[in-house]
Amino acid sequence: xxxxxxxxxxxxxxxxxxxxxxxxxxxxxxxxxxxxxxxxxxxxxxxxxxxxxxxxxxxxxxxxxxxxxxxxxxxxxxxxxxxxxxxxxxxxxxxxxxxxxxxxxxxxxxxxxxxxxxxxxxxxxxxxxxxxxxxxxxxxxxxxxxxxxxxxxxxxxxxxxxxxxxxxxxxxxxxxxxxxxxxxxxxxxxxxxxxxxxxxxxxxxxxxxxxxxxxxxxxxxxxxxxxxxxxxxxxxxxxxxxxxxxxxxxxxxxxxxxxxxxxxxxxxxxxxxxxxxxxxxxxxxxxxxxxxxxxxxxxxxxxxxxxxxxxxxxxxxxxxxxxxxxxxxxxxxxxxxxxxxxxxxxxxxxxxxxxxxxxxxxxxxxxxxxx
Amino acid sequence: xxxxxxxxxxxxxxxxxxxxxxxxxxxxxxxxxxxxxxxxxxxxxxxxxxxxxxxxxxxxxxxxxxxxxxxxxxxxxxxxxxxxxxxxxxxxxxxxxxxxxxxxxxxxxxxxxxxxxxxxxxxxxxxxxxxxxxxxxxxxxxxxxxxxxxxxxxxxxxxxxxxxxxxxxxxxxxxxxxxxxxxxxxxxxxxxxxxxxxxxxxxxxxxxxxxxxxxxxxxxxxxxxxxxxxxxxxxxxxxxxxxxxxxxxxxxxxxxxxxxxxxxxxxxxxxxxxxxxxxxxxxxxxxxxxxxxxxxxxxxxxxxxxxxxxxx
Numbered sequence: 259x260x261x262x263x264x265x266x267x268x269x270x271x272x273x274x275x276x277x278x279x280x281x282x283x284x285x286x287x288x289x290x291x292x293x294x295x296x297x298x299x300x301x302x303x304x305x306x307x308x309x310x311x312x313x314x315x316x317x318x319x320x321x322x323x324x325x326x327x328x329x330x331x332x333x334x335x336x337x338x339x340x341x342x343x344x345x346x347x348x349x350x351x352x353x354x355x356x357x358x359x360x361x362x363x364x365x366x367x368x369x370x371x372x373x374x375x376x377x378x379x380x381x382x383x384x385x386x387x388x389x390x391x392x393x394x395x396x397x398x399x400x401x402x403x404x405x406x407x408x409x410x411x412x413x414x415x416x417x418x419x420x421x422x423x424x425x426x427x428x429x430x431x432x433x434x435x436x437x438x439x440x441x442x443x444x445x446x447x448x449x450x451x452x453x454x455x456x457x458x459x460x461x462x463x464x465x466x467x468x469x470x471x472x473x474x475x476x477x478x479x480x481x482x483x484x485x486x487x488x489x490x491x492x493x494x495x496x497x498x499x500x501x502x503x504x505x506x507x508x509x510x511x512x513x514x515x516x517x518x519x520x521x522x523x524x525x526x527x528x529x530x531x532x533x534x535x536x537x538x539x540x541x542x543x544x545x546x547x548x549x550x551x552x553x554x555x556x557x558x559x560x561x562x563x564x565x566x567x568x569x570x571x572x573x574x575x576x577x578x579x580x581x582x583x584x585x586x587x588x589x590x591x592x593x594x595x596x597x598x599x600x601x602x603x604x605x606x607x608x609x610x611x612x613x614x615x616x617x618x619x620x621x622x623x624x625x626x627x628x629x
Numbered sequence: 630x631x632x633x634x635x636x637x638x639x640x641x642x643x644x645x646x647x648x649x650x651x652x653x654x655x656x657x658x659x660x661x662x663x664x665x666x667x668x669x670x671x672x673x674x675x676x677x678x679x680x681x682x683x684x685x686x687x688x689x690x691x692x693x694x695x696x697x698x699x700x701x702x703x704x705x706x707x708x709x710x711x712x713x714x715x716x717x718x719x720x721x722x723x724x725x726x727x728x729x730x731x732x733x734x735x736x737x738x739x740x741x742x743x744x745x746x747x748x749x750x751x752x753x754x755x756x757x758x759x760x761x762x763x764x765x766x767x768x769x770x771x772x773x774x775x776x777x778x779x780x781x782x783x784x785x786x787x788x789x790x791x792x793x794x795x796x797x798x799x800x801x802x803x804x805x806x807x808x809x810x811x812x813x814x815x816x817x818x819x820x821x822x823x824x825x826x827x828x829x830x831x832x833x834x835x836x837x838x839x840x841x842x843x844x845x846x847x848x849x850x851x852x853x854x855x856x857x858x859x860x861x862x863x864x865x866x867x868x869x870x871x872x873x874x875x876x877x878x879x880x881x882x883x884x885x886x887x888x889x890x891x892x893x894x895x896x897x898x899x900x901x902x903x904x905x906x907x908x909x910x911x912x913x914x915x916x917x918x919x920x921x922x923x924x925x926x927x928x929x930x931x932x933x934x935x936x937x938x939x940x941x
Contacts, residue, residue: 266732270721277720463716467777470680470710471733472702626701628682 263473267481271455275485284450289493290500292443293436297505300435304390310337310354312345315364323360323376326402332394349381356380356391368406433508436501437593438562441585444494444520445527445556446549451486452531453541453548456624460539469626479620483528490524491517501593510596516588519602522609523585527552529616530581536623556582584608631694633658633785633816634679638688641674648674650839651688656818656832658784661811663830664820665924671839672820673713676789679818680710693785706734709778713789715770719763723754723773726762727780734781748776751806768799775806779815786810788819792826804829824924835928842931847924854922854930856880857896861889861903862915872910876902881929892926 275281309327313320327333337354339345348354359377367374378395380388459465468478498516501507534551535544558564559573560582566574577583584605591597599606634656641649649671656662664672677683679692681701690697695704717726727748731741749755752772754765762770771791779786788807792800804826811817819830827833828847835843835850843850863869866884873882873891878899881892893899900917907914922930 260735262732262735262737266729269732270718270725270729273725274718274720462719463712463714464718465716466682466712466714467710467716467730467774468733469682470705470708470712471730472705472735473733474702626682627684628677 259474259476264477264481264484267473267478268484271482272485275489281451281454284447285489285493289443289447290496293439293497293500294504296439296443297432297436297500300431300439304387304394305332307333307356307387307391307394308336308352308354309333310339310345310348310357311335312339312342312357312359314362315360317365319365319368320360323364323399323402324358326398327358327395330394330398332391332398345379349379352381354381355384355387356395358395432505433594434590435562436505436507437589438560438586440494440497440501441523441582441589442556442560442562443497444490444523445552445560445582445585447493448486448490448524448527449531449534449548449552450545451489452482452528453535453544455482455486456532456535457539457541457544461541466628469628475621475624475626479529479532479617479624482532483525483617486528487521487524490528491520494520507593509593511592512596512598515599515602516592519585519588519592519606519609522606522613523581523588526581526609526612526614526616529613529618529620532620533616533623536620536625552582555580559583560586562586578608581609581612584612631658632656632691633660634662634690634692634818636679636688636690639675639678639685639690640687641671641678641683642686647839649678652836652839652841653688654834654841654844656816658816659811659814661807661817661819661829661831663827663833664818664836665822665824665827665833665928666820666836667822669838670836672836673789674839675836676710676787676818676820680708680787681705682710706781707783707785709781709783709786711771711774711778711786711788711791713793715767715774717762717770717774717777720761722759722761723749723765724758726773726777730777731780736781744780744782748773748780752776768795768802771795771799771803772806775803779810783815785816785818788817790820790822792821792823800826827924833924835931837928837932843927850924850927851922854927856892856894856930858920858922858926859891859893859896859899859903860885860916860918860920861891861907862887862917863889863907864913864915868910869907869912872906872912873903876906878902881933883929890920890926892930 275285311324313324324335328335333356337348339348339357342359345357345359348357357379359379361376364374364376376399378392380392382388459468498509502509530551531548534547538544538547556562559577559580561577562582566577566583569577587605588602591602632655636655637653638651639649639653640647640651652671652675664675666672674683678685679690679697681697681704685698692704693707695707697704718729721729724745727745731737731744736744749758752769752775754769754773757765757769762773765773775788775791792803795803800823807817807819821827830847832845833847833850834841843853861869866887866889870882870884870889873879873889876899878893878895879891880894883890891899891903896919903917904914
């Protein structure tokens with residue numbers, strides 16, 4: 259190992275990076291564009307659900323219930339139905355996602371202290387939205403019932419599950435998405451960045467001159483890593499700031515812990531990209547391979563979208579070799595839960611293993627033999 | 630003084646194909662040693678083995694005293710190499726390329742400044758030091774590549790077709806630089822397929838189909854030629870060469886510009902036969918003259934004598 263040679267490679271790589279618009283876009287524009295794009299576009303929150311109402315009671319109480327729906331902010335009345343038979347058409351056309359049917363004896367039952375059932379019809383074609391809408395409707399009806407009880411009427415006391423949400427009190431899906439998103443985006447960007455770097459040397463023929471010098475492959479791999487680790491750390495900083503400032507995601511953890519974990523993750527992810535680059539020796543192929551190797555696993559198997567705990571066993575086992583899994587745990591944990599090293603150490607160990615493996619693979623795949 | 634390069638039975642196979650077949654030779658310190666042969670003859674493969682870029686399948690080679698098979702790092706510190714295709718970084722400036730290779734070869738501190746200035750001056754690029762390498766004409770790029778290869782003042786320099794694609798004036802200029810380096814004691818091994826360049830070498834190895842078919846000074850190689858060569862100038866070279874196909878005294882005939890070079894067994898008999906045959910075919914003969922053999926003639930004759938064909 260010679261610091262001179264390592265530095266010479268790092269310096270040259272930095273200059274090349276600065277002059278390559280494609281790499282610059284990938285390094286600086288894409289991560290922030292993706293954060294903004296996904297941050298705004300992906301939301302699991304359902305708002306403005308179109309509500310159809312068939313109010314056959316048409317009393318003060320029934321209007322109060324409808325009012326409770328609209329004032330919740332989740333529902334907007336889009337249809338007033340006159341007959342039960344219209345419900346099917348309203349759901350089928352998509353004019354309403356949920357139809358609330360209040361029976362004629364609604365107020366009478368309430369006044370008599372009897373249970374007063376109402377009916378909700380849902381469009382199950384979009385199961386996800388339907389489930390969420392149903393939960394909202396249940397909550398609103400429960401809240402309404404509580405009001406009725408408090409108003410002094412004799413209603414059989416409802417059994418209330420007093421759920422309390424921790425870490426993401428508002429259950430804003432954005433709070434959960436942005437930290438995970440940082441991890442997913444950095445997996446992709448890191449591998450893509452370095453996927454070009456060794457393949458480019460092969461394609462342009464510069465590898466031959468490089469290989470003819472006494473430079474050791476360890477020096478080439480580490481030297482090339484230096485500028486990209488710098489870019490990766492910069493990107494994560496930018497994404498974290500964007501998350502806090504633009505999306506107002508709470509940041510409760512330790513910045514230094516996140517930085518150290520990010521560094522470990524980047525070395526592994528960049529090493530993986532370099533390994534692919536050295537192995538396939540073509541920029542196009544390497545970019546595609548890096549995409550496939552990182553994008554889908556990071557998106558689907560990291561716990562970013564789908565909870566790992568609920569996956570079938572074979573998939574759950576696969577997630578252990580998806581590096582993004584550990585980094586997603588880290589970003590979510592540090593952002594939302596403010597957890598420290600005492601909780602994240604298994605992920606740290608996994609990322610050290612991953613970083614060592616990435617580097618070893620890259621160095622082993624890098625051959626200085628020129629046929 | 631030990632040989633700068635000592636090669637014994639060096640062989641490289643790619644699957645079933647033998648690219649270099651039991652090649653042996655030695656190069657003395659300070660010599661300009663040329664490799665001549667058509668594309669695919671095995672010149673580049675040989676150079677890659679000698680520079681530690683390619684592992685030999687068989688045989689041994691010592692360069693500057695280092696075994697090319699397993700002392701590659703020490704070997705690479707003691708040699709300079711300029712590859713066949715331009716392979717400096719096109720997106721770096723002249724100076725950035727020099728700095729990169731200086732760093733890789735461990736040229737630092739005050740020596741770096743001195744060597745950088747020397748290279749810039751040698752390559753006549755001092756005024757263009759901040760230009761992107763991609764924007765330089767090919768001849769200038771080659772001079773820069775040579776400069777980067779000798780930054781660390783290696784005792785042995787390998788040049789693989791250093792002047793291919795360069796105009797004759799630049800080529801001449803480049804050879805002046807090679808001579809200057811050799812005068813300072815650098816051993817130079819150079820491959821080429823330009824015959825006139827081969828003449829500049831102290832000694833010449835002729836390669837064909839992976840084999841070394843001759844090795845000597847250029848003059849001695851030409852002296853080996855016993856068959857005389859006639860230059861035949863006619864009004865129509867292609868038709869003339871067709872007409873001469875079955876003349877028994879002709880060993881080999883080829884077109885050189887508008888004239889033919891004809892290798893013959895017996896000068897007087899051939900002269901008469903050629904005159905007669907061409908007259909019979911209605912060609913006008915301008916002159917028939919004995920000419921000294923060129924290296925190309927030597928090459929073709931040697932390949933023929935070995936019973937082989939020229940590849941490439």
